[in-house]
Amino acid sequence: MAEPGEQLPEEVLALIFCHLPLRDRAAAARVCRAWAAAAICSAVWHDTTISCYCEREGMLPPYLSACLDHIRNLRLEFDPSKEPSRRMATELLTALAGRTPGLRGLRLECRGEKPLFDAGRDVLDAVSAICRAARELRHLDLRRLPFTLDDALVLRAARGCPELRSLFLNNGTLVGSVGPGSVLELLEACPRLCTLGLHLASLSHAALEVLAAPDRAPFALLALRCACPEDTRAPPLPNEAWAVLRRRHPGLVVEVELEPAMPAESVTRVLQPAVPVAALRLCLSGDSAGPVRFAALHYAATLRALEVRAAASAELDSALELLAERCPGLREVHCFCVVRPSVLHAFLAHCPRLRSYTLKLTRERHPWRPTRVE
Numbered sequence: 001m002a003e004p005g006e007q008l009p010e011e012v013l014a015l016i017f018c019h020l021p022l023r024d025r026a027a028a029a030r031v032c033r034a035w036a037a038a039a040i041c042s043a044v045w046h047d048t049t050i051s052c053y054c055e056r057e058g059m060l061p062p063y064l065s066a067c068l069d070h071i072r073n074l075r076l077e078f079d080p081s082k083e084p085s086r087r088m089a090t091e092l093l094t095a096l097a098g099r100t101p102g103l104r105g106l107r108l109e110c111r112g113e114k115p116l117f118d119a120g121r122d123v124l125d126a127v128s129a130i131c132r133a134a135r136e137l138r139h140l141d142l143r144r145l146p147f148t149l150d151d152a153l154v155l156r157a158a159r160g161c162p163e164l165r166s167l168f169l170n171n172g173t174l175v176g177s178v179g180p181g182s183v184l185e186l187l188e189a190c191p192r193l194c195t196l197g198l199h200l201a202s203l204s205h206a207a208l209e210v211l212a213a214p215d216r217a218p219f220a221l222l223a224l225r226c227a228c229p230e231d232t233r234a235p236p237l238p239n240e241a242w243a244v245l246r247r248r249h250p251g252l253v254v255e256v257e258l259e260p261a262m263p264a265e266s267v268t269r270v271l272q273p274a275v276p277v278a279a280l281r282l283c284l285s286g287d288s289a290g291p292v293r294f295a296a297l298h299y300a301a302t303l304r305a306l307e308v309r310a311a312a313s314a315e316l317d318s319a320l321e322l323l324a325e326r327c328p329g330l331r332e333v334h335c336f337c338v339v340r341p342s343v344l345h346a347f348l349a350h351c352p353r354l355r356s357y358t359l360k361l362t363r364e365r366h367p368w369r370p371t372r373v374e
Contacts (some may be wrong), residue, residue, distance in 0.1 A: 038047060049213055052078035052088040068096055073105035073139070079112035080146065082122065087228035093126035097133040105139035108131060111144050120147030128156045135175045136159040141168045148173045154182040158189040166195035169202065170223050170257075180204035180336035187211065195224035200270060201230035208241045212248040219249045224270075228257035232266045242274035253302075255279040258291065273298040275373035279305040292319035300345060305332040312337040321346040334358035334370060 006303050008016075017025055017039050026281075029039035038044070045067045074096070078089035108127070116121075124147060131137065131153070140157060142149060149169050158165065167186070171177055176199045183202050187210045188191060194217060203224065211219050225231075246252060254277050258267060264286050271277075271291060277299045277315050282288050288303065288310035293301055296319065306323065310316060322348035324330070335343075337360075344359045360372045 004076040010038045014041050014274040040067050047073045049075045066179045070101040075107040077109045080110050080113050080229055081112045090122050090126045097129035101135055102262040103134040103137055107141040109144040114146040120314045122246040124233045128153055131156045131160045132214055135190040138163050138165045139346045143168045143171050145171050148175045148177050150177045151179055151182040154178050154186055158186040162190055164190040164193050168197035170197035170225035174228050176201040176228045178202040191261055192217050194219050195221040204302040205237055208245050210243045219252055221253050226256045226262050226270055231257055232262055236269040239272040239274045242272050246274055254274050257281050259283050276302045278302050281307040283309040289319040292323055296323040300326040301337050303327045308332045309336045317343050324350045329353055332356045338363055
C-alpha cells in the first residue's frame with residue numbers, strides 16, 4: 001500500500017495543510033515522512049493564523065520551532081484573561097523575535113475580557129522585541145490589543161522597522177499615551193508608511209505637514225479614533241492643513257470614530273470640512289444629528305460608509321435623509337436605532353452603490369443583522 005504522501009504532490013499537500021489549524025498540521029506531520037515535509041514547507045507557513053486559546057497547552061513552541069523562519073505574515077489570537085493562552089502568545093512572539101528577521105506582517109487579536117488593572121507589560125514587551133528584531137516588518141496591527149500603548153513602543157517601531165507600510169495604534173484603550181512627538185519621529189523614520197491608525201491626541205499639525213512634504217511617498221489611509229479624555233483635549237488641526245494634505249495626496253482616505261467621551265464642542269473641532277472622510281462612525285452620548293448633517297454638507301464626494309449608534313429622533317431622521325440625497329457614493333449605512341420609513345426609501349432611491357444597510361423600521365431584538373443589497 002502506498003504511503004499517503006505518495007498519493008498527492010507535496011505542493012498539493014502544502015496547499016491543503018495551510019488551511020488546517022495547528023494541531024491538525026501537527027497530526028498530519030506525524031503520518032509519514034512525505035506529509036511531514038509538506039507540513040513544514042514554507043508555503044504552509046507564509047500566511048499563518050495561530051489561535052492560542054484553542055490550541056493544546058504546550059504544543060505550540062516545540063512544533064513551531066522548525067517553522068518560525070518561514071512565517072511572513074502572522075495573525076495571533078489569544079485570550080489575555082486566560083493564563084495558558086496568554087503565556088503561549090508571549091512565548092511565541094518572543095521565540096519569533098529570536099528566530100526570524102523575515103517577518104513582514106503581525107496582527108494581534110485579543111478575545112475575551114481584559115483583566116482589571118492589567119497593563120499588558122508581558123505582551124507589549126514581546127511586541128517590542130519583534131520590532132527590535134524584524135527589520136523587514138511592514139505591517140503591524142494592534143487595534144485589537146486592549147492594553148495602553150505608549151511612546152516607547154512607537155519609538156521602538158520607528159527605530160527598528162524602517163520598512164513599515166502600515167501601523168494601527170487606534171485600539172480601544174481609555175487612555176491615550178502615545179504623544180505627537182513619537183508619531184512625528186515615526187513618520188520621519190519610516191518614509192514608506194502609507195497607512196496609519198491613531199488616537200486623535202497622537203496626531204499634530206506638524207505630522208500633517210510631514211505627510212504633505214513634496215518627497216513623501218503617497219499616503220493612502222489615516223484612521224482616527226476619538227475615545228479617550230486626551231482626545232477631547234487635543235488642539236484642533238487647522239482646516240487649511242487638511243486641505244494641503246488632501247491636495248498632496250488626492251487618493252487619501254480618512255476614517256473617523258467618535259465615541260461617547262467626545263463632547264459636542266470637540267466633535268466640531270474634529271470634523272473639519274477639508275478632511276476627506278470616507279468612513280464615519282458615531283457613538284456619541286449627545287447630538288448625532290448635527291455630525292450627520294455636517295457629513296452630508298461637506299463629505300458628499302468622499303463618504304462611503306456611515307455607522308450611527310444613537311437614540312431615535314426626528315432630527316436624526318431628517319439628517320439621514322439629507323445625507324442620502326447628497327452622498328450618492330455611499331456603500332454602507334448602519335443606524336442602530338429605529339428610523340422612519342422615509343429614511344430607508346431615501347437611501348434606496350439616492351444611493352445606487354449601496355451594498356449593505358441596517359435601517360430598522362420597528363424595534364427588534366439585538367443583534368441587528370445588516371441587509372445586503374443584491
